Amino acid sequence: MRAKRCWGQTLAFFNAFRPRHLLTANRSGATDHDRFFAAAECTLDDFYIFDSIPDATGAIVDFSFSYINPNAERRLGVPREALYGKILTEVRPFMIKSGLIHKYREVVRTGIPYTCEVFIDDEMIKGTWLNVQVVRLGTGIAITSRDVTEHRRRSDHVNYLAHHDHLTGLANRMLLHERLRLAILRAQNHDQKVAIFLVDIDYFKQINDSLGHADGDVLLATVGQRLLSSVRESDTVARMGGDEFVIVMPEFRTTENVEHCAQQIMRNASQPMAISGREVSLTLSIGISIFPEGGRTPEELLRNADTAMYTVKDTGRNSLCVFNESPLVARLTPPDLRAPILL
Template structure:
């Protein structure tokens, strides 16, 4: 409890400063406290209540150090107050951290004033301004500054502050190696003085755009840096208040390279680096638009490498890929700069010839393309010959759209294949009809086996001298509900091209051997059956095992099976062909060369491979009685074959005169309409039974 003397003194003091107190009582935004010589509170305004948490009645009479002074500076405050009272040393205004009633820190700016009243008693008044908001703002500013510094350090972007005329005021670079020139050369300098002219123009153009539309403007550019060509993205923003430009520059070289790689993969073939189908079609569309505008011709050349599958099958895909790259290079070397070579896939290429004035220009290009493939490819010390077949479609004669021209060029290419390969063919309407028929056959062939549309016919083979039946050749026939009867010479090449010949060929072998078992049992004769093998079948690695299994399943001895092949099987001269020959020969199966005389190298094949039989093509037999050259050729062939230990079979024997001539020349066997046309299995059983009876009678 306060003494009456102290109360009187406080009362006198409050009265003395009543006017001042009334002023401070009206201001609650500022804390004002009054202290006597003993540092006891004689005044405590509302601002002090709000700032320090003590009510006026709680603070009155309490000592300063017991209220708001932290323990760490308690003695310093007491000493400073004493020095002012006794020695007149003022306490300077300063920022200081005091204490709230709840113990929390209170940051203030504190200033002090000393009065002496009529009792000669000194009074100190403290005026404290709350700095909490200021400190918080400072802390936030420091945090943001630290955060920005951290961001600047973490990200690779370059930051520039410049005037709107392009003068650099300031910059930040995490890695100064990314700078085009050193800071000494650009800080305070205009971009005119150190950037290439085209980049300066680009910057100023976009700065003008920024000033007009505000917001953010971005653009890209490239620079030749010491480490090579680099790509950058610039984003500029306007500080309108200061009329300054902030530019953030990002190195996008890696992104550009990645994007370029993606674009290249999207538009160019990964193996040959030629334009792929997508890009080739795009360029074709552009060329067509140009040709229409300028009233010019253009040509689409569809190119296919002949028998390329044999290369992959025999030498492997790695060698095949290398050859494709070499072939692509040769195609590019021949064409003009304004033309395009593209790879459509596999061994198919397209050449687009632009701005042609006549067909002669097209012919020159086609002949140059064919000529460039007449030189062998040298690969890993191996000499490899490749030939190409070319189909040509001309705008506007053969089509006005991309799809029409490509389809018609493809059609012409197939015609070139049919003409013997290593040649070219121009598209015609007749050719289009042929290709439509081909596509229909391909489509219907897919389900032909499953629908039992194929049937094996048999043409008897006979001894020329006795006309006794010694066997038959199995010949495939196809009747389709949609297309009717389809000739073998029409569907067999298509089956060969599509690969369907393999399952179809297995069907023929199985049917023929099953029939042979039945035929031999009924007639009690050692008949043989001849089956044709296509080049594609002969390349099938499972062929020999399939034949071996089928012979076993049908209980047929190998010597009663005769496999007929043409020169097409032998043309590649690969080692697997000789191996297949050897395996077939070791089984005891006979091998015949079919259509002898129609190829180019038959004699060398007869010497190289273990043939058992030779079949003379019907084209020579037809003229044997009327054309001395044909007769002499057949005579020489029979004599040569016999000298090699080969049996000779004549195809296409249709008259008694032909039969008699063949008998005279020493031919072993024959087949043809003279004895019988190809007939179904049941008819052959009846025919052979009747024929046997005639011979016996």
């Protein structure tokens, strides 16, 4: 069996890390080879040993399968005997695409172990997160990997809940501030601008009281999706709380583009929506601030967008206003509805 050739160097490696009292003779008569082989065969982790393949100059260019334990065999879905001696990158091209093959070469070259979590989705392993640990073993490597897919899913779900609004699925305040911070940083580095829209539903309290809180939540979720469908994928739509939403729009061309987008948002939001058998129409008030003229920090931009939004509220709602250091003037869109209509 090809794997037998590696046990000498395998044991030499692991013996270097074993407690001294374990290096004494085994009274049962079992050899270190037998004990290690039994452990490798029974572990619930995937375990591999690879021989290195050098080129004419002695530089390692690839690896060949030398040992695969039963758990790894089950994951690969191929009899391990069929893989012994096969070249790693020919069997698993993913190793080249992911750059892992280069990491494996570095482990042999430097002797420094390598650990990572990697998502694998290739011909042999489908949609799986693995925690991979690689150590040098003579002139080859030993790899231990563990399936952490479920752990990653739970972690990703917790992270999603921490950064998204539970009602609308939009970004929450925490994620908004992070996206806005990064947008400002990119704008500073590339001499660009960032627009902040603060969007408020006109007369929401009256609408919510008329519909009831459950249907009011449906309305908020619907408005959130309409906002999301009105902007680019590179933009961020967040719910700040209540009936206030924020849109972060980086890398736009002109202020006119921003105003046109705001008007499109208002038109989309004003389309009637059916909620519990009732047709509801609404309007929006939108305040806009633009980096850097309208603020240089997330806090300034949000505060000034809020100021612009309340200017709209004070001048009749159903409109938009761009913040300026000079006295604010609301740019009104032709309102179809100044107040909500419930049918």
